[in-house]
Amino acid sequence: MPSRPHRRGRRWSALAAAIPVAASSFALTAPVVAAPQTSSVQASVEALPWMNTSLSPEERTGRLLDAMTLAQKFQQLTGTPPEIVPELPECYGGRHVRGIAELQIPTLRITNGPVGVGQNDCVDAALLALPPAQRPLGVPYIHESSAKATALPSATTAAASFDPDVAGSYGDVIGTEMNNLALHVFEAPGVNMARLPILGRNFEYFGEDPFLSGTMAVAETKAVQEQGLIAMPKHYAANEQETNRQVTNSVVDERTLHETYLLPFEMAVKDGDAASIMCAYNYVNGVPSCQNEYLLEDVLREQWGFEGYVQSDFFATKSTVPTLLNGMDHMMPVPQQWAPALLQAALDAGQISEADIDLALERRYVQMFKYGIFDRPLVQTPIDYDAGGEQAYEIGTRGSVLLQNNGALPIRSDVQDVVVVGKATQVYAQQAVAGGALVGRPFGSGGGSSDVVPVYSVDPVEGLQNTLEELGNTTARVRLVLVDDANQTATIDGQAVSFDNALAEAAGADSVVIMAGTISEEGADRATFTDVTGTQLVDIGDDLDWYADNLSSIATVGGRNPAKNSNTVAMIKAFMGAGPAMADKTALVLKDNAGVAMDPALVGQHGPSILEAWFPGQEDGNIVADLLFGVVNPSGKSPVTYPIEGKGFLDHIGAEHFPGKLVGTEQIPLGFGGSGGTITGRPTVEYTEGVNIGYRWYEANLSGDCPTADDGSNPCVAFPFGHGLSYTDFELFRAMVAPPVSKGTKPVKVQAFVENTGDVTGSEVVQVYVRVPEAAGTETKKLVGFQKVELQPGEKKRVQIQIDPEASHHPLSTWDAAADQWTTPEGGLEVYVGTSSQDAELVRTVKVRQIGRG
Known part of the structure; x- marks a missing residue:
């Protein structure tokens, strides 16, 4: 690269x-x-x-x-x-x-x-x-007149880096600019x-x-x-x-x-x-x-x-x-x-x-x-916006996740015709994306408390053009194709065309980049209700199609803020079928709130390459472009699970799980100061899945439809927690727990070797999971340690991760409600090592004889 x-x-x-x-x-x-x-x-x-x-x-x-x-x-x-x-x-x-x-x-x-x-x-x-x-x-x-600051990528991006130094950089930008202001x-x-x-x-x-x-x-x-x-x-x-x-x-x-x-x-x-x-x-x-x-x-x-x-x-x-x-x-x-x-x-x-x-x-x-x-006196000083932007860019590139690559990425630097595709009603292909971003509206206008107002932003086409220019390619053209919600009409660089013409342009292009996602904001969840009380659920917006014009208020049927269908998934499928070998040149860039339910047609060898960029913030265009062209090698790992459409947690819940059942006869005012009217009974949400949220829910097979296969894969999961690819290849070998541990109060020392077997520099994340001895119900494995390591081509490194039972996250313990304390159960502690929650293999069962506080 x-x-x-x-x-x-x-x-x-x-x-x-x-x-x-x-x-x-x-x-x-x-x-x-x-x-x-x-x-x-x-x-x-x-x-x-x-x-x-x-x-x-x-x-x-x-x-x-x-x-x-x-x-x-x-x-x-x-x-x-x-x-x-x-x-x-x-x-x-x-x-x-x-x-x-x-x-x-x-x-x-x-x-x-x-x-x-x-x-x-x-x-x-x-x-x-x-x-x-x-x-x-x-x-x-x-928001628009607020003091300006750096609009960072979403916090999920920092988590996806699987690197505490990135979270530290996140805090450093914020702390510096807080002192400036x-x-x-x-x-x-x-x-x-x-x-x-x-x-x-x-x-x-x-x-x-x-x-x-x-x-x-x-x-x-x-x-x-x-x-x-x-x-x-x-x-x-x-x-x-x-x-x-x-x-x-x-x-x-x-x-x-x-x-x-x-x-x-x-x-x-x-x-x-x-x-x-x-x-x-x-x-x-x-x-x-x-x-x-x-x-x-x-x-x-x-x-x-x-x-x-x-x-x-x-x-x-x-x-x-x-x-x-x-x-x-x-x-x-x-x-x-x-x-x-x-x-x-x-x-x-x-x-x-x-x-x-x-x-x-x-x-x-x-x-x-x-x-x-x-x-210290309250004195404001100028913000170094360039420095903040550089750190935002670094955070974004280090936390983006390559979910799937069928050969379209990285895009060749000598490409001549790039088509960027998105929905006309959605921001993803048109503007830099943050929480609450709306088409044609500036940063900070979404209405959420996390909205940040930056001094600049980089849109997707601008970012691609910046990268091509800096790669020495001055002859390539980047065209923006925007499609209507019905997938009937489109524009190419502002000129009206039919949807069929847009498909034909993509079929003839050297590279196709489709941008989609799930914008959200404080104040509302991605769901549709019968009315503004938010008690009668109609639809859950866990796919790429659902959207609402006002993301900070409840979406209702026939109300002021109705949810809409962008038909994004159908559009992606149409572009994937626009010509021969489209999978070889089509990349889907997701700009997501969290793990979206994936249509099976998008997953696998016939689907597009998929890059998850979360909400990239003000540096959106530059972050995504450099990842697509391989200027930066993706190294993020997903901090959420992507279910197969129709097979996720949300497909198996009742009102008691979300949005909550009404309990009692109390008249409850809604909204700030009762501005949302009243309901009879308190919305009550039951966390009956217990500790099994996210990847643990799928592993526990609480739905009965998600049995884990011998290789660790799960039929309900498109991309598992901890998953992320690279433009190079890695081999993880000689994982071991050394020395063996016999008491729950001593550290568990895990080591493994990682080798870069490809031809470009990249980073891999070694992840350690444990399954504690069964104390109450069905135990699933949980993440207890990880380490990110950068390797040159052909380089090999030893990774050592120590799991301390006395650590604040109680890695080997469970909470004993009767005793009101953490305890380390007696029995066999299973230690797993891998590069995602699904490919983590059992390395050793450690006998824990001593029951003690965690």
Whole structure:
């Protein structure tokens, strides 16, 4: 494969350098001016003893609390209604706690995530001079005028790298730009699980495996906090659907809760030293997440030793007293149930004490002192957009997955005629793709809290042209073919043609690149309901055809936001049959929220080559083009399972699994402030599949239709978890467990050799799975270790992975609900080694004689 230094869209360099940090279409040249501030270094230690940096964070916090009035404490417990940020008069924000100047308490500024610095407490203050009707999308949630930042690939991309260094790079970009924008708290990483492939926020999370999710969360959390910032893993806990998320009750048995849905949080707390946690909208086993004593006190603080603070998701709280007494510390975005009058009434009634308020503030102030937030002024500095873009490109290329290759990839560098195909109603072939991306709309207009507004983006055709030019091919032409939903008409570079003419153009082209996917956004899942209550399910959008115009609200039949059929799969099949040997020259690029159900006609030797690019973000065009032409060798592994259409988990569930059955006779208001009407009964979702989500569901054959074959393959799976190809070949050999282990408290040492038997440099991921001795029900193997290794052609390396029973992810243990602890079951521990969940072969059965804590 050719190699050359990567150069991004050059026309953006000058623009990036010219745009200030708080820029918008209303004030592109406005300078960034910080309000005058008194440096903490100059503060009188005698008058403000908590500003003495020689004291510990705990000592400083104690002295500050002693000096505060009750009114000041009330104000500091919650977010401040939208206003001009006092220290940054160019910013209008609704994501901060206003500081107290006389006490040298700085304004605490919070940004959303996880895919970059989005909704970052700074939209253009000049918009306030406009009449309300002229303020786009409403203040303060005006995405298009937000302070600009790097729009990274989806968090799923980082997980697909199977490389903690990539997650660290992800956090590094975010931390750097947060400091540029004078922000303090990052509401991420998101570590909820891809239990449902249609979950609207899967792209914000790390896939279907808790250990992989936790590993990436630890790396990202550390990278953010190393820059003097607070990371906030979210949404705690069992918050695996957007449909009726504010009122849904997740019913999860204790073992499943600990082994699957709490495990990434536990890793982030114990290994990542997360300074904060965000509690979620939903109820868990009948108790609201933000007042759930078992989750917030028993588990988070007593079992895990968490010393940080708990913040609510925005408008997630349900009460005044239980939230304060049961472990929540900070209410966002406005006072709501912690309004001063309500707190005072609770104090007067003896329901709470001032000590309870002090404890909540103490937990947050200690972290603010620990990370230097009290000791640096709020001053914005220019973002290096080129540097952010380069890192976004690296993340995207290292996390894309080559699912299938039937000879079409890599595309020859001397190609002369490339046809790019997509749907006219879909963004995939037309624009750079992020969550909530809509045709003809800029980044950040989807409506989700993770939306990021970059200074540039690279569309697919531009990216292909960039790569061809940099490969020295100046004569090739790249044509864009857009097809209507009915597959009857099309355009080629804007000129109307028939669908048959479009097929003929593809048949005569040197290379055909079809782009499709599953766009999603916060606020809704990819599903259709009878009405806006989201209780009566009509259709599940787990394929490439389903779409809706408004991705952040429930899609309904005959309502304002009806789901539609793009007929994308039929279009792909038509192009695959447009001429002889189409499989030899056709590549399907997926830009996905999670593992899509695959039509059998697309899988196998007669289907297209398939590259999964997830949501590539602002560098979309460059990332995809360099992978297609082999400038970069794909090395990602899928963090989700791709089922065969009609044979997946979603095809075997009932209303009790999604969207939830209505239980009881309580009148439940829906939407923020009851804006979505009411329903009778609480939507209740039962996680009856237990620990067997994702690849474990298929291996357990819970449907009865998915028996695993002797070679590890599964008839219900198109592409398994952990799968990913390369433009070179690898051989994995001499896998062993050495030395043998006899006690559950000693590490299991696994090693294997990997050789690059091809002719280009590439990377392979060695994966270790274990099946613990049966303790309760049918046990399936689970991922407990992995290592990515780069190899030159002909190079061979030894990979060593140590599985420590005492590690925070409890690799050899199960949760014993009766004993309320992790235990290592006695018996034979099976160790598997491979390069995906399906090809992992049994290497050794380790006899575990000692039952001990994990």
